[in-house]
Amino acid sequence: MTTRILFDEKNRCLVMLEGEIDHHNASQIRMKVDLAIDTHCPAELYLDFSGVSFMDSSGIGLVMGRYRILREYGAKLFVTNCKGSIRKVMQLSGMSRLAEFVDGNFEGQFERTNKEGVKNEEVQSVK
Numbered sequence: 001m002t003t004r005i006l007f008d009e010k011n012r013c014l015v016m017l018e019g020e021i022d023h024h025n026a027s028q029i030r031m032k033v034d035l036a037i038d039t040h041c042p043a044e045l046y047l048d049f050s051g052v053s054f055m056d057s058s059g060i061g062l063v064m065g066r067y068r069i070l071r072e073y074g075a076k077l078f079v080t081n082c083k084g085s086i087r088k089v090m091q092l093s094g095m096s097r098l099a100e101f102v103d104g105n106f107e108g109q110f111e112r113t114n115k116e117g118v119k120n121e122e123v124q125s126v127k
Helices: 026-040 057-073 084-092
Strands: 002-007 012-021 044-055 076-080 100-102 124-126
Touching: 002 026, 012 026, 012 057, 026 057, 044 057, 044 084, 057 076, 057 084, 084 100
Parallel strands: 012 044, 044 076, 076 100
Antiparallel strands: 002 012, 002 124
């Protein structure tokens, strides 16, 4: 599982997930995303599932937990590029009540430097 966390000048955060999300790696993903939220307090968090090939219930927990944290900050959660069975599982579990589901290529919007002037690739890349 690879996770890239990018920021932009509009106080938004994009988390690009690649690989499988299961109980073995979900806690590591949660820790990294929570650190980004606590450190930067983004107004919007985008969880990009375009690179996710498998997800068990830990992925649902990942989304639900980030929703709860973001709600405390008054921030919005977006689930992006969720396809096939992963999208179906998300919808059946009621995630559409917690997050807005959107599709599109958001990475280009986050390639700029973040608000601290640090290049995004230097901020966090997790394996």
